[in-house]
């Protein structure tokens with residue numbers, strides 16, 4: 556692993572982490588808006604980010620110049636309790652952040668391959684690279700929808716891929732997924748990994764130790780700058 560792979564930011568509590576991560580992300584978005592007129596943010600779903608989303612949503616930046624999209628999405632409509640778009644709508648796109656433009660990944664399609672192909676075309680017009688990406692991680696070391704048991708995992712993790720969105724089939728993922736490619740994730744100006752709890756700290760420590768390479772390790776290895784890990788017990 557490259558020596559700059561990650562920087563550890565530990566917090567005593569989850570609310571303190573949420574406030575600190577929100578401040579970092581807001582600052583990066585404000586810098587991006589000043590430099591290029593817009594801020595492009597990709598966030599993850601799951602059960603971890605809600606406090607962070609709530610803390611970020613009230614920070615008064617120029618949200619009308621921010622585009623929010625997803626790191627990954629389950630192949631379900633926004634009305635589903637499994638939807639990351641639904642989670643972001645309910646927790647992040649509220650308060651000041653209501654003014655942001657949201658670009659979802661899920662839409663009606665014959666199948667996940669068709670959805671990924673149309674996403675790939677539609678998202679070309681976004682002002683890449685990402686200014687900020689906030690990743691989560693599962694206890695199995697997956698991040699985004701790079702599940703260890705995913706079909707074609709090497710394709711998902713290809714740092715030279717020209718794809719923006721890829722389809723994912725993985726038995727451990729419950730439903731088919733749509734995910735940003737690793738190439739787009741590691742190209743972000745600021746890469747945060749938001750994990751909470753002892754089990755995830757153990758999983759992270761295991762992923763960075765010598766041994767079989769877990770997907771989160773592929774991100775750390777490919778990132779040209781340190782991934783900022785935000786952790787609380």
Ligand SMILES: O=C(O)[C@H](O)[C@@H](O)[C@H](O)[C@H](O)COP(=O)(O)O
Nearest residue numbers: 599600601602603691692693699
């Ligand atoms: O769609 C998702 O679930 C996420 O994008 C995924 O990568 C998530 O970050 C991890 O699975 C951690 O999920 P928890 O926060 O629920 O532990």
